[in-house]
Amino acid sequence: MFSRPTSNSMASPKKKLQGLVAATITPMTENGEINFSVIGQYVDYLVKEQGVKNIFVNGTTGEGLSLSVSERRRVAEEWVTKGKDKLDQVVIHVGALSLKESQELAQHAAEIGADGIAVIAPFFLKPWTKDVLINFLKEVAAAAPALPFYYYHIPALTGVKIRAEELLDGIQDKIPTFQGLKFSDTDLLDFGQCVDQHRQQQFAFLFGVDEQLLSALVMGATGAVGSTYNYLGKKTSQMLEAFERKDFSLALNYQVNVFFPSHGLFSFPIKDSFSSLSPAFLPYLPSLKLPSASFFTFLLFLSFPCLKPKLSPLSVFPTCLIRTGPIWIWLFSSS
Numbered sequence: 001m002f003s004r005p006t007s008n009s010m011a012s013p014k015k016k017l018q019g020l021v022a023a024t025i026t027p028m029t030e031n032g033e034i035n036f037s038v039i040g041q042y043v044d045y046l047v048k049e050q051g052v053k054n055i056f057v058n059g060t061t062g063e064g065l066s067l068s069v070s071e072r073r074r075v076a077e078e079w080v081t082k083g084k085d086k087l088d089q090v091v092i093h094v095g096a097l098s099l100k101e102s103q104e105l106a107q108h109a110a111e112i113g114a115d116g117i118a119v120i121a122p123f124f125l126k127p128w129t130k131d132v133l134i135n136f137l138k139e140v141a142a143a144a145p146a147l148p149f150y151y152y153h154i155p156a157l158t159g160v161k162i163r164a165e166e167l168l169d170g171i172q173d174k175i176p177t178f179q180g181l182k183f184s185d186t187d188l189l190d191f192g193q194c195v196d197q198h199r200q201q202q203f204a205f206l207f208g209v210d211e212q213l214l215s216a217l218v219m220g221a222t223g224a225v226g227s228t229y230n231y232l233g234k235k236t237s238q239m240l241e242a243f244e245r246k247d248f249s250l251a252l253n254y255q256v257n258v259f260f261p262s263h264g265l266f267s268f269p270i271k272d273s274f275s276s277l278s279p280a281f282l283p284y285l286p287s288l289k290l291p292s293a294s295f296f297t298f299l300l301f302l303s304f305p306c307l308k309p310k311l312s313p314l315s316v317f318p319t320c321l322i323r324t325g326p327i328w329i330w331l332f333s334s335s
């Protein structure tokens with residue numbers, strides 16, 4: 001499973017990023033400040049309870065693009081510090097609309113000792129060709145010349161539809177630190193072609209649609225980055241083991257029964273479920289006002305009591321009731 005040999009093709013060889021990578025949420029206090037005090041606890045939870053030792057910080061799930069640059073820097077620092085000697089790799093997402101901010105974050109990630117950086121395509125004034133996008137990525141990567149660089153392909157959110165396969169063609173000539181792709185899209189043909197066309201280079205091919213991971217394994221994924229590995233890390237490892245043993249029916253059973261129920265749940269309800277860590281940040285705050293988020297949170301609570309590792313289902317119930325209160329009021333008043 002996820003067992004490609006380590007790369008020696010880049011300027012600064014580092015251990016290869018493989019296996020499960022949890023896209024961490026960013027804990028906040030009720031008044032919207034970052035709650036740094038729980039990050040150490042979060043690291044221990046991932047390692048001990050979920051067996052996950054790689055993290056992806058300030059990405060989609062971490063609401064990185066809703067944070068200020070200074071908050072992003074401090075969040076990255078805290079994860080690196082608390083993860084020291086406990087986590088294998090800490091990858092920091094440093095994408096931004098401003099090239100200068102992105103470069104600042106990349107340089108900062110290198111200074112604090114992160115293990116890699118990832119960048120999404122700028123999504124407001126968008127790059128309209130592959131070359132324009134590559135030029136942007138190249139300038140960011142150059143700000144951290146010793147760090148492995150990952151392109152974070154998430155076209156549904158960025159609106160940048162340049163196929164990953166096209167982007168990867170010749171990418172190491174432009175970005176010598178290019179080390180892999182985080183592919184958050186359902187186009188498995190594009191993903192499979194990326195893997196197939198770069199077998200020699202030993203890049204990391206990290207899949208990012210958790211509900212489809214099994215299909216991506218078949219296409220040659222070497223790892224997976226996702227929000228659900230925060231709380232389904234153990235179960236996903238079991239799916240990976242089943243896949244490795246070629247027990248495809250069991251692997252499919254995991255994929256369908258464990259992941260399909262959570263399909264379409266993005267960071268805010270997932271975050272609600274970790275309410276001991278924080279509510280969601282703007283623009284999702286206050287998540288209590290989002291009926292669907294509250295509803296899904298409730299379902300999530302019922303389906304995955306493990307989400308609140310320190311709490312018993314009984315102690316979680318009043319919280320569920322309070323959080324889903326608006327839904328019940330709405331349901332009763334509209335019936």
Ligand SMILES: CC(=O)N[C@H](C=O)[C@@H](O)[C@H](O)[C@H](O)CO
Pocket residue numbers: 023060061184208209210211225226227228262263264265266267
């Ligand atoms: C849009 C988004 O947040 N995608 C995540 C990673 O890229 C996934 O891990 C999803 O959260 C996950 O597949 C649940 O739908």
Ligand SMILES: CC(=O)C(=O)O
Pocket residue numbers: 023024056058059060061062208225226227
């Ligand atoms: C899932 C993921 O990679 C992210 O939240 O950015």
